Amino acid sequence: MQMQPIPAVKGDYHLEDYEKVVESFDWSQVEEQFSWYKTGKMNIAFEAIDRHALGVKKNQVALYYKDDTRREKYTFKEMMEQTNKAGNILKQQGVEKGDRVFIFMPRSPELYFCLLGAIKLGAIVGPLFEAFMEAAVFDRLNDSKAKVLITTPELVGRVAIDNLPNLEKVILVGNDIEEDHVTVDYYKSFEQASKKLLIEWVEPEDGMLLHYTSGSTGKPKGVLHVHNAMIQQYQTAKWVLDLKEDDVYWCTADPGWVTGTVYGIFGPWLHGASNVVRGGRFNPEDWYKTIEDYGVTVWYSAPTAFRMLMGIGEDLIQRFDLTSLRHILSVGEPLNPEVVKWGVKVFHLRIHDTWWMTETGSMMICNYPTLAIKPGSMGKPIPGIEAAIIDDQGNVLPPNRMGNLALKKGWPSMMRSIWNNPQKYQEYFTDNGWYISGDSAYMDEEGYFWFQGRIDDVINTSGERVGPFEVESKLVEHPAIAEAGVIGIPDPVRGTIIKAFISLREGFDASDELKEEIRLFVKKELSAHATPRQIEFRDKLPKTRSGKIMRRVLKAWELDLPTGDLSTMED
Numbered sequence: 001m002q003m004q005p006i007p008a009v010k011g012d013y014h015l016e017d018y019e020k021v022v023e024s025f026d027w028s029q030v031e032e033q034f035s036w037y038k039t040g041k042m043n044i045a046f047e048a049i050d051r052h053a054l055g056v057k058k059n060q061v062a063l064y065y066k067d068d069t070r071r072e073k074y075t076f077k078e079m080m081e082q083t084n085k086a087g088n089i090l091k092q093q094g095v096e097k098g099d100r101v102f103i104f105m106p107r108s109p110e111l112y113f114c115l116l117g118a119i120k121l122g123a124i125v126g127p128l129f130e131a132f133m134e135a136a137v138f139d140r141l142n143d144s145k146a147k148v149l150i151t152t153p154e155l156v157g158r159v160a161i162d163n164l165p166n167l168e169k170v171i172l173v174g175n176d177i178e179e180d181h182v183t184v185d186y187y188k189s190f191e192q193a194s195k196k197l198l199i200e201w202v203e204p205e206d207g208m209l210l211h212y213t214s215g216s217t218g219k220p221k222g223v224l225h226v227h228n229a230m231i232q233q234y235q236t237a238k239w240v241l242d243l244k245e246d247d248v249y250w251c252t253a254d255p256g257w258v259t260g261t262v263y264g265i266f267g268p269w270l271h272g273a274s275n276v277v278r279g280g281r282f283n284p285e286d287w288y289k290t291i292e293d294y295g296v297t298v299w300y301s302a303p304t305a306f307r308m309l310m311g312i313g314e315d316l317i318q319r320f321d322l323t324s325l326r327h328i329l330s331v332g333e334p335l336n337p338e339v340v341k342w343g344v345k346v347f348h349l350r351i352h353d354t355w356w357m358t359e360t361g362s363m364m365i366c367n368y369p370t371l372a373i374k375p376g377s378m379g380k381p382i383p384g385i386e387a388a389i390i391d392d393q394g395n396v397l398p399p400n401r402m403g404n405l406a407l408k409k410g411w412p413s414m415m416r417s418i419w420n421n422p423q424k425y426q427e428y429f430t431d432n433g434w435y436i437s438g439d440s441a442y443m444d445e446e447g448y449f450w451f452q453g454r455i456d457d458v459i460n461t462s463g464e465r466v467g468p469f470e471v472e473s474k475l476v477e478h479p480a481i482a483e484a485g486v487i488g489i490p491d492p493v494r495g496t497i498i499k500a501f502i503s504l505r506e507g508f509d510a511s512d513e514l515k516e517e518i519r520l521f522v523k524k525e526l527s528a529h530a531t532p533r534q535i536e537f538r539d540k541l542p543k544t545r546s547g548k549i550m551r552r553v554l555k556a557w558e559l560d561l562p563t564g565d566l567s568t569m570e571d
């Protein structure tokens, strides 16, 4: 049974009358907010940092950073100088407009300086999550032909520099760096770098951000975003995050994922908000402490984190003063109604679900402070966005019918290409102008959207997207493995976990030791989050006559569902 809707709480919000704004809104109305509207000179890093540094906000804290060993803060003016310095380091190393600069390191102030510094030069930044291992790192640097990589001495061992002919420089952020013809000592260059930088002015359609993400087939795809995306990043941060002048905002995502760049960097800073970044792993006590210490007012996190906090119980919460919080949001996977209920109980606030994806470049379907929340629903489309449920022929379906969640092509933050792969890009769109998300959903009579699942085989584990093909390909590189099929299975905390069905080569015996060895193999080469938590050995895997592993059948076995049409299965 569905939970009762939770009414909006009266207050002063940016998006007051949703229905009215939906009727009259046009994206061109947002342009006046930016300095390029008057000057004609565009760069998203200028709008996010320098614009505030050169105005009344210059002494306001832009970045509060903390981890186990560091605690620092930077005003907008200091951020301007630090990002200029980082930009100058990159410039010295030959970075020019359009070059791909990759950043592979744990969260630290330097990560943020370098990311924005690179964008100031007009370069395209590729952020890589620190958990990626050799093969995952190689695929991304190789596909994008990255010219410069910024990483740490701890992580550089995972980069096969000699096999990456386009990689000219590796900038190491750490101590005791020995420089050579490739390696550059970040701190040494930083000391000497000028605080002044000539920003590269770009066109709205020039690239700025390249996030690799997984599909159900093939290697990860490089999703390219352009400077013009700022229009929607700004406007969603206004309507949905409801950011105001004096907000202290905390987005828990790492910039290796799109949430960590779009709403961990651009959304808040385009508004001149104070932005909290906490480095290190999830830690319930320290999370609550972060809210208390900084007086966080707006908090954007993920269902998997909320579920873990919920599981720990309320005694812990009682030890902290969390009354600064005024607005909480969630993204990445379905937000369970129980979690919404828990939020109301312990924070006395509604948790607002938001739906979007790497490819959409910013929020698309959301719950707004002024709308009633139907727990379990993702909410309604952003004004200016047309969302619909369509069938496989591209026809729009009436309310309450399940189908493909689709978006009318052409919103400001839409990805502009898949790097190196125009055909993959085309596959996202129907002939009649819809972008197909890959999610299934339905819309109710009141226009609320309800997520149902993925249509393809993409796995969403703890809010992180994993392509089964990538894991299967890695598995079959293991000497003991003949074939592998990878699926997601439900898990109460992680949403979904990865399970691998494996058939062994002649001469290898199934054992728990072998399972562990296989798990370690994937963990070491791909990443911890792509590692199958469960492994099951089978003599044979279900395949089509053309040899494709039928994940659908594996899923049916696992979940005791009907296997459906087996006419294409080999004997």
Ligand code: WT7
Pocket (backbone or CB within 6 Å): 213, 258, 259, 330, 331, 332, 333, 334, 335, 353, 354, 355, 356, 357, 358, 359, 378, 437, 438, 439, 451, 453, 454, 460, 463, 464, 465
């Ligand atoms: C996929 C996109 C950009 C956000 C981080 C994930 C799933 C995302 C929700 C939600 C149910 C959600 C979808 C989507 N997803 N938000 N609110 N409710 N599912 O970005 O890695 O590109 O993954 O995450 O399946 O297609 P991503």
